[in-house]
Amino acid sequence: MSAVRVAVLRCRRLPRFVTWEIPDVDALFGDDRLLIAALGALGVEAESVVWADPDVDWSGFDVAVLRSTWDYIDETAAFLDTLAAIEASSCTLVNSAAVAEWNARKTYLFDLAERGVPIVPAFEATGATRAAVAAAEREVEASGWQTVVVKPVVGAGASDVRRLPAAELGATLRALDEADEAHPGRPFLVQPLVESVMSEGEWSYILIDGAVSHVLRKRPATGDYRAHGIYGGTVEPATPTRDDLAQIEDMWRALPFDLAYARLDVLRVDDRLAVLELEAIEPMLYLDLAPGSADRLARAVLARSAGS
Numbered sequence: 001m002s003a004v005r006v007a008v009l010r011c012r013r014l015p016r017f018v019t020w021e022i023p024d025v026d027a028l029f030g031d032d033r034l035l036i037a038a039l040g041a042l043g044v045e046a047e048s049v050v051w052a053d054p055d056v057d058w059s060g061f062d063v064a065v066l067r068s069t070w071d072y073i074d075e076t077a078a079f080l081d082t083l084a085a086i087e088a089s090s091c092t093l094v095n096s097a098a099v100a101e102w103n104a105r106k107t108y109l110f111d112l113a114e115r116g117v118p119i120v121p122a123f124e125a126t127g128a129t130r131a132a133v134a135a136a137e138r139e140v141e142a143s144g145w146q147t148v149v150v151k152p153v154v155g156a157g158a159s160d161v162r163r164l165p166a167a168e169l170g171a172t173l174r175a176l177d178e179a180d181e182a183h184p185g186r187p188f189l190v191q192p193l194v195e196s197v198m199s200e201g202e203w204s205y206i207l208i209d210g211a212v213s214h215v216l217r218k219r220p221a222t223g224d225y226r227a228h229g230i231y232g233g234t235v236e237p238a239t240p241t242r243d244d245l246a247q248i249e250d251m252w253r254a255l256p257f258d259l260a261y262a263r264l265d266v267l268r269v270d271d272r273l274a275v276l277e278l279e280a281i282e283p284m285l286y287l288d289l290a291p292g293s294a295d296r297l298a299r300a301v302l303a304r305s306a307g308s
Contacts, residue, residue, distance in 0.1 A: 004305065006039055007049040007056070007064040007091070008032050011071040011282075017159035022230070031294075032067050034287045038298035051082055058089040063305045065094045065260075069282045073156050076104055092305045094260045095280050102257070103280045106153050106189050115254045118247075118274040120191050120267060124153065127173030128185035136190060137170045145192040149225070150176070153187040156282070163193060163225055193225060194276075196268040202227040202276065203238070205248050205264040206285050206293065209300035212248060214290035215240050237289050247273045260300045261285065 010032060014025070022028070032048055039046035049056060051069050058064065064086050072079035083097035095103075102108050109119045121143065125136035140148060148169055151161040164172055173188065180186055201219040205212055214237065221232030229235065240248070248264060255278075263283035266273040287294045 004044045004062045004302065005060065006044055006046040006301065007058075007061040008036055008046055008067050009051045009064055010048050010068040012050045012052045013071055015071050015156060015159060016074050018230075029068055031285050031287050034294040035065070035067065035297055038294035039301075041295070042298055042302065044298070044302065051079065058086045058091045061091045063092045063094060063301060065301045066100065066281055070156055072104070072281065073154055073159065076154055080104070094301050094304050095262075096257070099257050099259065100281050103278065104154060106151070106155070106277070108278065109189075109275065111256065112254070112275060112278065115256065117251050117254050118269070118272060120194055120269060120274045120276050122189050122191045124187050125173060125190050126185050126187050127175070127177030133170045133173050136173060140166045140169050140190065143192070147193040149191050149193050150188050151191075153189055161226065194267045194269055197225055197227065200268055203240070203244070203266050203273070204235075205240070205266070206261070206290070207252060207259070207264060208261050208293065208296045209303065210252070212245065213293045213296055214286070216286055216289065235286060235289070244273060251275065260304050261297055
C-alpha cells in the first residue's frame with residue numbers, strides 16, 4: 001500500500017502589499033515546516049507546494065491543505081480556480097473550496113451575524129459613486145462612530161487598512177477608489193475602532209477539529225491598532241476565562257461549515273467577545289507556541305482525507 005501524500009500549499013510570493021524588507025522571510029513559514037514534520041512523524045509524505053504552480057498533478061496527492069497561500073488576495077479568481085481543480089481531481093482539499101470562496105470576502109461576517117454570532121459592527125461601502133459615498137457617510141453618522149477602520153473586503157495582513165476620523169470617511173473612500181485604477185469600485189468594510197484592541201488586545205482562538213487547541217493574546221505596538229507582527233505587534237500564549245471559552249464554543253457551533261482548522265480573532269465589545277475576523281484559508285496558527293498543536297493539525301487534516 002502506497003504512503004499517503006500531502007501537499008502543504010504555500011504562496012508563490014509574498015502579497016504585493018508587502019513592499020518593505022522583512023529580515024527573516026523564512027520564519028513566516030514556520031507553521032508549514034512544523035506541519036510537514038508532524039505529518040512525517042505519522043508516516044505521511046508531505047511537501048510544500050506552490051498553489052499557483054501549473055505543473056502540479058493534483059491527483060498525485062491524497063490531500064492538499066491550505067496553509068501559507070497569502071498571495072491569493074492578489075489573484076483571487078485564479079486561486080479559487082485552482083482549488084476547484086484540486087477538488088475535481090482525486091485529491092481532498094482541506095479546508096474545502098467552498099470554505100475558501102466564502103472566507104475570501106470579509107462579508108462572511110454578515111453571514112455570521114445572521115446566524116447569531118456577535119461581530120464587530122460593520123457595513124460594506126465603496127467610493128465608486130457620489131451616492132455610494134453619501135450612503136456610507138449616513139451609515140456612520142447614524143451609528144455614532146467617532147473613529148472608523150476601513151479595510152478591503154478581500155485582503156490579508158491589514159493590507160490597505162486605514163484608521164481615520166468618521167468625518168473623513170467620504171473623502172477617504174473617494175481617494176481609495178481614485179488611486180486604484182486596476183480595481184475601480186473596490187468594496188471596503190467599514191467598522192468602528194474598538195478601544196479594547198489597544199487596552200486589552202486582540203484574542204486569537206486556534207480551533208482544530210472542532211476544539212480549541214490554544215489561545216493567543218495579540219497586542220499592537222504603542223500608538224498602533226493593528227495587532228500584527230509585521231507592524232510591531234506582539235503575541236503570547238494566553239489562558240481564557242471559562243466564560244470567554246464558552247462564548248467561543250457557541251460561535252464555533254454556529255458556523256456554516258465543518259472546518260478542520262481556523263483562527264477566530266475576537267475583541268471585547270461591551271464586555272462580550274465579538275468576531276473581528278474568522279481566518280479559515282491561510283491563518284498563522286502559531287504552532288510553535290503550543291506544544292502538540294502541529295500533531296493535532298496533522299491528524300485533523302488526515303481525518304478528512306478521502307481514504308480515512
